[in-house]
Amino acid sequence: GQSLEQPSEVTAVEGAIVQINCTYQTSGFYGLSWYQQHDGGAPTFLSYNGLDGLEETGRFSSFLSRSDSYGYLLLQELQMKDSASYFCAVLGAGGSYIPTFGRGTSLIVHP
């Protein structure tokens, strides 16, 4: 089977840096994606890592280590609007590109 583990909740203050970890066990693996979802809204794509290393997109970065079956999303210069749920998603489970999602991490940013 497949499983993805991420913390259920993370809290931080405005301006801080926060890291959301994701570990995975799947029968196949192409890469790891990250999505953001504000309460009651649509998940939106943030990043994808197909190779080991760090991908940077503005204040957000994502990292992957295939040998450790581990990735993380790094959010810098936190803003109140970053309060949302963040999901990691594996592509490649069962040999397909259908995203398999983790349970999500609720990020709460305090002033």
Next chain:
Amino acid sequence: DGGITQSPKYLFRKEGQNVTLSCEQNLNHDAMYWYRQDPGQGLRLIYYSQIVNDFQKGDIAEGYSVSREKKESFPLTVTSAQKNPTAFYLCASNMGSGETEAFFGQGTRLTVV
């Protein structure tokens, strides 16, 4: 504007009734997906379709049915056989194999009353 449209946004159903959730996309995407979201459960795959007139069961297909008669449309029917249908339902699409990003609709919140 291109995108995915789900309707209705809120839906109430009496127990024992079937109900159909609409999902339409004008992105010319080949693949479409239905996910169910419950608090603390993440997104779980119900059904997916990678081409018109073909679809496959996901992880939690029991009590649901779909059709894909047109490329743009992938409606989901929640049948009376679904024991716990109250949830947030999300439709997504992308170009399919090799695509790393999925595009989501705004969701339909279904409540059984």
